[in-house]
Structures are given as structure tokens and as C-alpha cells.
Amino acid sequence: RCQSSSVDDKPKSKRGLLDNASNLLTNLLSGGSLGAMPVAEGAVTDLFGRPLFFSLYDWFLEHGSVYKLAFGPKAFVVVSDPIVARHILRENAFCYDKGVLAEILKPIMGKGLIPADLDTWKQRRKVITPGFHALFIEAMVGVFTKCSERTIFKLEELIERGEHGEKYTIVDLEAEFSNLALDIIGLGVFNFDFDSVTKESPVIKAVYGTLFEAEHRSTFYIPYWNLPLTRWIVPRQRKFHSDLKVINDCLDSLIKNAKETRQEADVEKLQQRDYSSLKDASLLRFLVDMRGADVDDRQLRDDLMTMLIAGHETTAAVLTWSVFLLAQNPSKMRKAQAEVDSVLSNETINVDQLKKLEYIRLIIVEALRLYPQPPLLIRRALRPDKLPGGYNGAKEGYEIPAGTDIFLSIYNLHRSPYFWDRPDEFEPERFSVPKKDESIEGWAGFDPDRSPGAMYPNEILADFAFLPFGGGPRKCVGDQFALLESTVALALLLQKFDVELRGSPDEVEMVTGATIHTKSGLWCRVRRRT
Ligand code: HEM
Numbered sequence: 001r002c003q004s005s006s007v008d009d010k011p012k013s014k015r016g017l018l019d020n021a022s023n024l025l026t027n028l029l030s031g032g033s034l035g036a037m038p039v040a041e042g043a044v045t046d047l048f049g050r051p052l053f054f055s056l057y058d059w060f061l062e063h064g065s066v067y068k069l070a071f072g073p074k075a076f077v078v079v080s081d082p083i084v085a086r087h088i089l090r091e092n093a094f095c096y097d098k099g100v101l102a103e104i105l106k107p108i109m110g111k112g113l114i115p116a117d118l119d120t121w122k123q124r125r126k127v128i129t130p131g132f133h134a135l136f137i138e139a140m141v142g143v144f145t146k147c148s149e150r151t152i153f154k155l156e157e158l159i160e161r162g163e164h165g166e167k168y169t170i171v172d173l174e175a176e177f178s179n180l181a182l183d184i185i186g187l188g189v190f191n192f193d194f195d196s197v198t199k200e201s202p203v204i205k206a207v208y209g210t211l212f213e214a215e216h217r218s219t220f221y222i223p224y225w226n227l228p229l230t231r232w233i234v235p236r237q238r239k240f241h242s243d244l245k246v247i248n249d250c251l252d253s254l255i256k257n258a259k260e261t262r263q264e265a266d267v268e269k270l271q272q273r274d275y276s277s278l279k280d281a282s283l284l285r286f287l288v289d290m291r292g293a294d295v296d297d298r299q300l301r302d303d304l305m306t307m308l309i310a311g312h313e314t315t316a317a318v319l320t321w322s323v324f325l326l327a328q329n330p331s332k333m334r335k336a337q338a339e340v341d342s343v344l345s346n347e348t349i350n351v352d353q354l355k356k357l358e359y360i361r362l363i364i365v366e367a368l369r370l371y372p373q374p375p376l377l378i379r380r381a382l383r384p385d386k387l388p389g390g391y392n393g394a395k396e397g398y399e400i401p402a403g404t405d406i407f408l409s410i411y412n413l414h415r416s417p418y419f420w421d422r423p424d425e426f427e428p429e430r431f432s433v434p435k436k437d438e439s440i441e442g443w444a445g446f447d448p449d450r451s452p453g454a455m456y457p458n459e460i461l462a463d464f465a466f467l468p469f470g471g472g473p474r475k476c477v478g479d480q481f482a483l484l485e486s487t488v489a490l491a492l493l494l495q496k497f498d499v500e501l502r503g504s505p506d507e508v509e510m511v512t513g514a515t516i517h518t519k520s521g522l523w524c525r526v527r528r529r530t
Helices: 017-030 052-063 082-091 099-109 118-131 134-161 173-192 202-219 235-260 264-271 283-291 297-327 332-343 349-354 358-370 410-414 429-434 480-494
Strands: 040-041 066-071 074-079 168-172 376-383 406-407 497-501 510-512 516-518 524-530
Touching: 040 052, 040 202, 052 066, 052 074, 052 376, 052 406, 052 410, 052 516, 074 082, 082 406, 099 202, 099 297, 099 406, 118 134, 118 202, 118 264, 118 283, 118 297, 134 349, 134 480, 134 524, 168 173, 173 235, 173 283, 173 297, 173 480, 173 524, 202 297, 235 283, 235 297, 235 510, 264 283, 283 297, 283 358, 297 332, 297 358, 297 480, 297 497, 332 349, 332 480, 349 358, 349 480, 358 429, 358 480, 376 410, 406 410, 480 497
Parallel strands: 040 066, 074 406
Antiparallel strands: 066 074, 168 524, 376 406, 497 524, 510 516
8 A cells, every 4th residue: 555656656546535634735745855765645434444554564564664654644753763762762852742632631631751741751750750669679579470370370260160171271361461560560669559450449440431532532543522512422432531540540549548658657668769678669659758748649640541551451462462472382382481491480470580481571572572562753843953864765854844744663663574573473592692793783682781770671782672651751661660560460471371362363353552561351261381
């Protein structure tokens, strides 16, 4: 479905009305200010039927790593180049805001870090980042373990019930990972036990309802919800606002409680990072205790809501795709299980053991390479900018007028045939081979010597060719939390169970909103290991 602006090999008579309309607008727009940038013409029909990031990949191979996508009344610049990505995310980060994404997320996250204006962001980021101290994350390993064990217990019970007359159960692991990640984020961020692995509640339903609406808004291209009265007239918008109220009420009462129970003794422990002796080591406790009781309730609520949404589906998706990939590669699953068996005992997991789970950690990052969450980062230029020259058809830099919307395609970068050998293949081992060649042309390898203390490959080691958590000042605050959480959950699952897909891998289709998830679940046959 893609074509360059100068090539049109489709007979005009076969074009649909929508295509014609969009191409007319495209032509009006394509002579514009982005100069000599290659143009991919998207037809409106490209928005339906398959996730947009697939089309962006095809156009990347055809037009190079910086191109303009003219889509109906809108033009986007699509970037799939590490040097240009580094410029936008790090070197000139404050020339950009979150554009369309902020518009979609503001009604949910208010002035939380993701959609916040730059002034609010600067202030809140300074306050929140210290909350994710390495010792806080270590303290969270207990939460990760407890919640993962609940999931394991549930799976064991399902197997025990022997619904299939065999020693296995058939279960949608994507749904189970979603519950698990929700429980972890609730306890870690605001010390609230959703216990969604074992029960349903109005708050849990409201969280899923809100996520569902956020996804609808990110894939529905006409923001009808901004029209007056829609929140009262359109049933799904009414439901959205009532879901939001349920969550907000819950968060408000947690904030009130945290403020009322603030104690100087806890503040001292927090100052010394003595998390082990705290009954409540959550981020909310930190934010309230360290900043005093006068911190603005509305802002706190926006912060918590942002982390609830940002840290839930993303982690669930990483676990889902890790298992999807392992289930198709039994030898890699056995290799991972052998590692788990040699490192973990039946006692509680600690960080030293996690450091030894190297293969499990590489599986997680390889799953993030193949299925980045989110697959696209969104930016809008606040001022005119000049993009640097990059690779693959983007050798010259381009002028960017203020207001330009940009899609940074992490999916394209992570599957770029120019930077990865066999880019579509699942090879966790690729990260463990350090190459001394520092050049950007090819993965430089995960060499811990170049980054002492780094337990996971990251964007710095990969010179922005690998961006699982973004980069620069707006990089994910929860990256280490999420990585350790996923490592614990995957290790404990593989310690107990063998997992196979119920059907063929092709049946597990991808759909996307903010994250990439399956069309109708990751249905697996889960068997207790012998
Ligand atoms: C930002 C990915 C887990 C909180 C981001 C960004 C990415 C990302 C790519 C950058 C977005 C951009 O530049 O536009 C992920 C992935 C996760 C994960 C793949 C799981 C595997 C978490 C968790 C939390 C969290 C667990 C919180 C507990 C945030 C926040 C931001 C963010 C608050 C905004 C940061 C800012 O703008 O300053 N995440 N994330 N994320 N993430 Fe995560």
C-alpha cells in the first residue's frame, strides 16, 4: 500500500473515495516546508486492518529512515534512525513535547509526567526520580515475588482441578500477566492490593475500562470525545468518566490516608533508604513523606494515575511476548529453565540471584526489542529545528518547522536490517556477545565493562539503536522496576511450568493501542514441570 510521491502504479479507476480524498490532501500538503524529505502516501484505509507500525516499517524500507507520511489532513515525520532519535530524545529534547499523545492522555493523567507541560514535568521529574532509588527497587523484589507466587498458585490450582483430565491447564497467559502486573504496580506505587489475580472488584474493572478507552482514543483518529456533551450522551464516554471517578476516588483516599499516617520515624528511615524496616515502602509513601503533607493532592493523583497506566500494560506485554517467543523455541526455554534451576533455591529471591539470571534478563530485553512497548514514540516540535543527518536515506539533515508531528518508530529501529543481524529472529544470545567495535553500524554488544553495574543492555550501550525505554531526559522512570519485575515473574514461572501455545503462532495476531498486545489472548497449555 505504499508508494513514493512520484510513483503511482495503481489504476485511478480502482481507487476508493477515501483514498482519493486523502491523496488530494496529501498533494496539498506534500509541497510543504519539509523540503526534500521523501514522502510516503498513506491511504486512510492503511489505518484499518493491521497495526499502523507494520505499514511504517514497509515505508521505512522503501523511503529510508526519515520520511514524511502524509495521511489525510495530517502529515507526520517518521524517524527510524538512531542519530536522529538521539537528537530528538536527548540532544534537543526540550524542543519537543508529546503532541498528539498528550492530547489523548491529559483527560486521564492530567499533569502526570507523560502528558505534562515542560514546566510541570521539570518540577515533578525531580521529585519522582529519587523515589526509584536502587534500594527501593531492591525492596520491591519481595513484592514481585509475592505477586508472582499468587499467579503460580492460581495456575497450580487450575492444573490440580484437572479440567482437561490431564496434568495441564489451558489458560490465557496475557490476561494472567495483566492481573499480575496490576497487583505489582498497585503495591509498589501506592501500597494498594488490587489482588486482581484472585478476584474482581469495581476498581479493577474501572482500571481495565480506562485502559480500554485510552487505547480506543489512541487508535481513533477523530477526537469526538472533545465535543461538548459527549461525556453525557455517548454511552462509552459516560462509562469512561464513571470509571475514572472510581479510580480517582480510590487514589484520593489512598493519598488522604498516606498524609494522615505520615510519621517522622518513617521519614528518617526513608532518608537513610532503610526500606527493609518500613511497613509501607511504596512510592506514594516516599512522595508524601519526603515532600511533607503540603504536597498538592491533585498533582499526586495525576502522578499515581500516570504510573498506574504507564507501568501496567507495558510490563504485562513484555511477559506476554517473552512467553510467546519461548513457547516457539523449546531449546531456549530449556536453557532458561536450566539457568533458573541452577540459580534459584526454594527460598526467597534476592538481587544477587537476579544478577546471575543472565539468560532470563536477555530474554526480556530481546522480547522488548522485537515487541517494543510502545512501538512508536510521539513528539511535536515546539520550535523550528534542524534534524541531523543519519543513515539509510537520511544522510542530509532536514529542517523541521514548529508544530511538526513526529513518530519515532522504535519498532523500525529494533528490527532495522541495517543494525541487527537476522532482525526478526528471537536470539537473546545476540546481546551477550560483546563486540569491541564501537561504531553505530551494528549492535555494539552488551559489554558490562562499558557500563559497570548495568544489568540490562540499554540505549547508551546501543548508541540509540535500541530504545526499549526511550532515552534522554524523558526516559522511562520505571525501567529498572519493570525489568526486575519481569525477570522475577518469568524466572518463577519457568521454574514451575512448561508452556506451549495452544494453537499456531499465526493465530496470535497483534493489535496495538499504546502497547502491542494479542488480538484474543495468549492461550497456552501450561504443564507442571517434572
Ligand atoms: C516513559 C516504556 C514500565 C513509568 C516511558 C517511555 C517508554 C517507556 C518507552 C518513554 C516515552 C516517551 O519518551 O515518549 C516502558 C516499558 C515498561 C515501562 C517498556 C515495561 C517493560 C514503567 C513502569 C513505570 C513507568 C513500571 C512506573 C512504575 C513511566 C513514566 C514515564 C515513562 C512516568 C514518563 C517519563 C517522563 O516523561 O519523564 N516508559 N515503561 N514505566 N514510563 Fe515507562
